[in-house]
Structure formats: C-alpha cells, structure tokens
Amino acid sequence: MDLKSPSKATNEDRRGRIITYSCIGIIIVLVVSILYFIASRGLATFIQNHVNVFRFLTGTQWNPSLLDSHGQPEVGALPMITTSFLVTILAAIVATPFAFAVAIYMVEIAPKRGTKLLQPVMELLVGIPSVVYGFIGLTVIVPIVRHIFGGTGVGILAGTLVLFVMILPTVTSLSVDALTAVPMYLRSASLALGATRWQTIRKVILRAAMPRLLTAIIFGMARAFGEALAVQMVIGNAALMPTSLVSPTSTLTSQLTTEVGNTVMGTIQNNALWSLALILLLMSLVFNLLVHFIGKRGEIK
C-alpha cells in the first residue's frame, strides 16, 4: 500500500474544498464590489459635486437639476428619509399586534387548527408579488383613503396600509418561530404554579420570547424599508416633505425607481440617486446590526 500518494478520498476532499472556497470567494468579491460601487457613486455627490452632507440630509427641496441660492444643486433628501422611516415604523406598529395575535393563536391556543388554517394563508401572502400589492393598494386603498380624508388619497397612510399587509407574514412566521422556541417546561412550570393559560402566555412565554419577537419586528421593518414597487404605486411620488399622512410624498426607494430611468450616469442628478441608495444600504446595515445585537442579548439566558 502506498501511504504517501493521495487516496481517492483525499482528492475528492480537496476538490470539494476548492469548489467551496471559490464560491465563497466569488460571493465576497461580488458583495465588496457592490458596496464599493454604491459607496463611490453615492459619495460622488459630496466629493465631485461638492454638496454639503449636512444639507443633503436636512434639506427639504429635491430638484437636482436646479441650483439653490448658494449655487449648489437642490438635493435635500429629508422628505424621502422622513417618509421612509414613517411608513416603516407605522407599518411595524400596525402589523405587530396582528402578527403576535396570529402567532399566539397558532402556537398556544389552537396549534392544530391554527396551523392548518393560517400557515397556508401566510405562505400565500408571502407569495403574492409586490406589484400586485401595489395594484390592490392603488385601486382599493387609495380610493378609500381619498373618500375618508379627501385629497388624492395617496401618501403615507396608503403606503403604511399596503406595507402592513406585506410585512405581516414575515413578522408572523418569525414570531411563530420565536414562540415555538420557548421550551415546553416553562409552560408546565407556570401552569403548575397556578397560572392560567393567558397568564402563562403573557407573563412567561411572551417575556421569554421577547428578544426573538423584537428580531421578528426588525426583519419586518427591514422589509418595509426596502420595499420599492408597491410603495411607489401608492405614495404619490412627489419629493415633498409630508405635511400629513395623506399628502403625496416619496420614499427613498420610490424616488429611486421613479427617477432612475430619467438620469444620465455621472451627472449630479444620477449621483444624488446613488446617495439615496447609499442611505438605504447603510440602513439595512443598521437593521442587521440591531438583529445581531438583540440576538446576542437574548442568548444570555
């Protein structure tokens, strides 16, 4: 037997390792180039076009083709930033109680019936393309909002309602996972101490699952923050500071999708859009860090 020449198994091992490492390498290169590209384009607004970062973040006038009184292009991103955050937070606030209620029903109250009935519903909601959500929003929600509040009906309220339905399945299924992860013995312990089922849910299960439930909400917010198409169809697409929940405005994403076809690479108009993309990228990084941080906190049990 030749101990020094590599066996067939060793060769296979090496081949597997090469394939794995090259795939990882390609993905890393891809991610780094995307980050570099967005950052270089996004920062060009500030470096090449000499836009003041502070004025970019706090300005309320968005009209990159025009110059303002200081001789700088009018690229105030505050309306988009505000609207993006408002629809995200409002959608999360509306969706959370529904998601938790459905999750509690599915895990604690009627595990068999609840799962059989609601699991397919949630999967269906995930599967509907966002353009369909936007279309429904445009033809159903916007007229209703218009009827109740007057005006055009488009704006943050319509955006919130569409996003609420879109993030509901995400938050729900992650909440279901969070509740399922609470060990059975904690339920027994609570019941054996004379707690009712509702007391057990409220005081033990929700509390023990809280870090993972917060993670579920943040994942939902990340989805809401990044959603472009459905929001674009109901938000109004006017880069104006929102004056109410029913005034036409624009999110970071909807501004990008609306304008990106109308600009030429390398111009200030185009660079300004990349700066919006950079904000989106940084925000998704923040959401990821939050999830990571909360997950770490939750581990200390």
Place this chain on the structure above:
Amino acid sequence: MTSALLETENVHLYYGEKEALKGINIDFKPNTINALIGPSGCGKSTYLRCLNRMNDLISGVKITGTFNFKGTDIYAPDVNLVTLRTEIGMVFQQPNPFPFSVYDNVAYGLRLNQHPSKTELDEKIEKALKKAAVWDEVKDDLNKNAMAFSGGQQQRICIARLLAVSPDIILLDEPTSALDPISSGEIEATLMQLKSTYTIIIVTHNLQQASRISDTTSFMLNGELIETGQTSKLFVTPDKQETSDYLNGKFG
C-alpha cells in the same frame, strides 16, 4: 393515627385505549415524605401528575377514581384549577426556572392573583428562599438570571418559587435525577427540613434516596400498585415477592 390529607382510591388512567394506571389506592398523611418507586414506565410519574391535574393538558387522557383532598374531590367539575395547583404544587425533573431574575422567579406565583407591596414581596421571597435552603447562595444575586446558577441551585430556586405560594402538598417528579450527587444531597436535606410544614410526595428512581428520606414508600409496577407501607418495613421485609426482587436489583 392522624387522618390522611390526600386519599386516592381506585385510580385508573387511560391514554386512549391503553390503561396506564390500573386502580391505585394510596393515602398521604400530613407532614410526611412519601416515595413512589418502580421501574421506568410503571406509571409513577403519571400518577403523580394526576394529583395536581397536570394530565389535563394531554389530550385523549381519561381519569377515573376518587381523589379526596381535605374533603374535596379534586376532579369535581367546580374545582378551581388555579387554587388547586397553588395548594398542590409541583417540582419537575429538569430544573425549570423562568429565564428571569431569581427575584422574579420566586415572585411569579405571588404576583399572579394579587398585587403584594414591595416590602411584603421582599419578605416572602426571602422566607421562601431560606426555606428552600438556597438563600445564602443567591442573596447577593437576586437580580441575576436564574438560569445562570448551577443545576442544584436552580432546582432549589424552583422549590422556593413553589414554597412562596404556600402549598399544602409538594409533588416532586424525580427532582434529583438531573443533578450530581452533591446537589442531590442538598435537595434531600432541604426536603427533610420542609417535612415539618409540608406534605411531600416524591417520585424517585434512586432507591437509596427513597430509603434515606421517606416515611412511606409505594412500589408500582406496570401501572399497578404492588405494595405501599412504612419505608422502614417495606425496604427490610416487603410483603410481596416483586417488591423484594425489585429492591434486590433482579429487574428494573
């Protein structure tokens, strides 16, 4: 002869078609430690879980027989499960503290149905932890997560959590089987101290433990009660051959 605190008569339990308990009669006198022994699957834990109606949680279980606790049938339709479980409390095999602070763990039962003041709570929690003989080890870390303590300490925190709601009877389902010998010894010492105030029913796999701490022992086999009596007698001169065989390690 003091009368029994809890009398069970002709207890049958069915999981669907399967008969898991085949007519168990055991009486428990106040301020005694009562051991339930027998090989795995003999029904001793199932029987124990009948006593605070934890089996109600399992679907398809049917229980018959009488359970007379202080003159009340605990399976009567108008029995309040919440009150029952505060009077007949349970400690589980695996230490199962909530992932909260020690303080919140012990306060849990107290806060369920009333809103005690902070001083009242502090006092009751200290008392419960002292009775469970874990006070000296946790008194400086009451705000630390209960899961951060050792298994034996966790189990005694669970006992304290139960003592805080002042039950009459404490059910223990193999409370030391997940613990090392030193922690087990500490739990046993705790139980001996508690005997003066509480009635203790303990399921155990550890025959030495049963003989060391219990006043009466009941031996179960295949869902039947083979023999019950004074521990000192049952371990030395059992009436039945099966008991003798089990105690001598011929099976089980």
